[in-house]
Amino acid sequence: MLCLLLLCGALACGADRAAPLAFTMLQLTRVSDGHSDFWGNATLDGQLSHRLEGLNLSQVLPLEPPAAWARRKEDVATYLDYFANVVKLINMERPINYTQSLCCHLGCRLFPNGTAHSFYEVTLNGTAFLSFHVPTATWQRHWPRQDMVAIFAHRELMKYPQTTYDLQHFLNVSCVDVLRAQTARTAGKQSSRSHTPLVLGLTLGAFSLVGMAVGIFLCTGGRC
Numbered sequence: 001m002l003c004l005l006l007l008c009g010a011l012a013c014g015a016d017r018a019a020p021l022a023f024t025m026l027q028l029t030r031v032s033d034g035h036s037d038f039w040g041n042a043t044l045d046g047q048l049s050h051r052l053e054g055l056n057l058s059q060v061l062p063l064e065p066p067a068a069w070a071r072r073k074e075d076v077a078t079y080l081d082y083f084a085n086v087v088k089l090i091n092m093e094r095p096i097n098y099t100q101s102l103c104c105h106l107g108c109r110l111f112p113n114g115t116a117h118s119f120y121e122v123t124l125n126g127t128a129f130l131s132f133h134v135p136t137a138t139w140q141r142h143w144p145r146q147d148m149v150a151i152f153a154h155r156e157l158m159k160y161p162q163t164t165y166d167l168q169h170f171l172n173v174s175c176v177d178v179l180r181a182q183t184a185r186t187a188g189k190q191s192s193r194s195h196t197p198l199v200l201g202l203t204l205g206a207f208s209l210v211g212m213a214v215g216i217f218l219c220t221g222g223r224c
Contacts, residue, residue: 020117021045021179024107027052029083032099034091036084040104045182055080101125106132108175110183118171130154137168 027040040052049061057076059069106120120132128142130153139157143150157163 020109020111021183022107022109023049023175023178023182024105025050027104029102029104030099031087031102033097034088034095036080036087038080044178052076102129106171108171108179110176110179116172116176116179118175120167120171124149130157132167132171134168134171137164139163 023044025042030037038052038054041048042050047061049063051058051060055077057073064072103123108116108118110116118134122130131140131142133140139154141150141154
């Protein structure tokens with residue numbers, strides 16, 4: 001439910017011109033009986049820009065040329081397929097009979113005065129789980145108790161530059177550049193080169209690492 005509310009809010013951003021310009025991404029991962037289901041989307045200025053269904057990622061807005069987009073789709077499918085196969089293998093050794101739902105919501109907002117705000121929030125089974133503190137490139141735990149699942153996921157995410165400093169750069173710079181380019185296009189000005197490839201590469205890579213850190217531990221005995 002929380003993810004759906006976040007999605008509705010993201011889609012409404014473009015309806016109110018007084019609101020900040022926003023680029024937001026949402027991914028849902030559901031793991032049950034060793035199977036992983038993926039769904040998600042991205043919106044730019046309130047318009048649907050990308051859609052994820054299973055392993056298939058589609059580009060709704062023409063933000064990348066065909067050749068670049070073909071590589072992007074292949075990269076995303078590789079990330080998600082690897083995650084799904086790991087879950088299958090672990091489930092064969094340690095079957096679980098409960099469902100886990102992971103929701104990742106991230107993006108950035110550009111305000112009329114030129115300031116920007118970025119965020120990355122993760123919920124597990126509808127409860128706030130982790131968030132990324134962009135200024136310090138650190139992950140923060142929000143689990144309601146000191147659970148080993150949250151401790152494990154937090155430790156794993158803090159190990160890799162892809163989920164710390166690279167993610168910080170994406171949220172602080174690349175994501176905001178997309179919005180500045182959109183503002184320039186709306187004003188009829190010449191915009192700079194699109195950073196969309198970096199956006200999708202880092203974002204979906206981080207999605208998978210978050211899912212990996214949480215999913216592997218849950219499948220090896222962690223309980224919520």
